[in-house]
Amino acid sequence: MNISKSVTSLAAAALIAYALLKFLHVDGQKGNRCKRLSFASFTRQFLRGTLPVEWRIRLREILDYQRAVHQIYMGIFG
Template structure:
């Protein structure tokens, strides 16, 4: 591999490390664009970029968690995570998946619902 550079006082190993680091950054941003649905960063400040990436990351983690909880033990109608995500965003999930999402939500928030009902009657 040959690399052309104007950094004459830097060792070749250091230049190779710089390019490896840059390549890791590029692959990280490619993953963000593909998986977090962030094709364009709307802000130009550091805070705006971090807020947009963190919001997308939180949505991704929640969808991944919901997918894993509702797909446990399913033999029929298997969906990939990407298909699940697209169908979720379109509000077009198959009926058995919608039922599983509702049941999982009720199961996870049973204690909270009882607590809220008790507080309303107090």
């Protein structure tokens, strides 16, 4: 029973992570005039912390916008 709950929790966490990364990738491509990245490349560079500066700036803009819209604090990038 506990293994089933653990697997379900891990699957839910993976789905949430995928949805968040996909949202950031799609939204980041919209206003980004720099090099386009495939989703796999974006995810790999995001997790390694090696995204190009232009992408980091765009992600910061997205998070600032979401914070303003939802009036919440997200201390992800400082």
